[in-house]
Amino acid sequence: GQNIDQPTEMTATEGAIVQINCTYQTSGFNGLFWYQQHAGEAPTFLSYNVLDGLEEKGRFSSFLSRSKGYSYLLLKELQMKDSASYLCAVCRGSNYQLIWGAGTKLIIKP
Amino acid sequence: DVKVTQSSRYLVKRTGEKVFLECVQDMDHENMFWYRQDPGLGLRLIYFSYDVKMKEKGDIPEGYSVSREKKERFSLILESASTNQTSMYLCASSLGGPGTVQNIQYFGAGTRLSVL
Secondary structure, three states, X not given: OOEEEOOOEEEEEOOOOEEEEEEEEOOOEEEEEEEEEOOOOOOEEEEEEOOOEEEEXXXXXXXEEOOXXXXXXXXXXXXXXXXXXXXXXXXXXXXXXXXXXXXXXXXXXX | OOOEEXXXXXXXXXXXXXXXXXXXEOOOOOEEEEEEEOXXXXXXXXEEXXXXXXXXXXXXXXXXXXXXXXXXXXXXXXXXXXHHHOEEEEXXXXXXXXOOHXXXXXEOOOEEEEEO
């Protein structure tokens, strides 16, 4: 089957670092996406991994291990505005569809 | 910047009504998608379209239909709205090309539909 798992909720402190994990099982893996979604708003694209390794983009980094079916999103120097849900999505096979995880709600405390 | 516009942010309809949700994108994207999002569940794909007049069923197409007469516009139709269709509906578009950054999906602001 096809499945994506991520923690439901995480809490972190302003200025700290947090790692949000995502594990997936899917046939025909063709890339993994991370999106940020603030409450009541649309998801916005954060990062894309198709090869193993780390992609860094400012305060945010994303890692992928295809052999383990595993990714993480690393957020550094946390700010209050980082309080949001973080969605992991996998592109399956040769079509354009993404399979979405349920999202991780990140709560930042002062 | 890519812009995906959904016609309504909030909508209240009665059971049995026919409901139209409109979505327009301005980046000449090939692919367009309709999702619904419910608490505790991931985004669930209702229908998608990879070309004008083409449509494919997603994971939960029952009770919905779609129309794509022009490249920039993708409409979701609830033929006879029911209370279990109360949800947040999100439209997205992508340029194309699985396995590339062209597969990034860009979302509209969403329509929160309540069916009473």
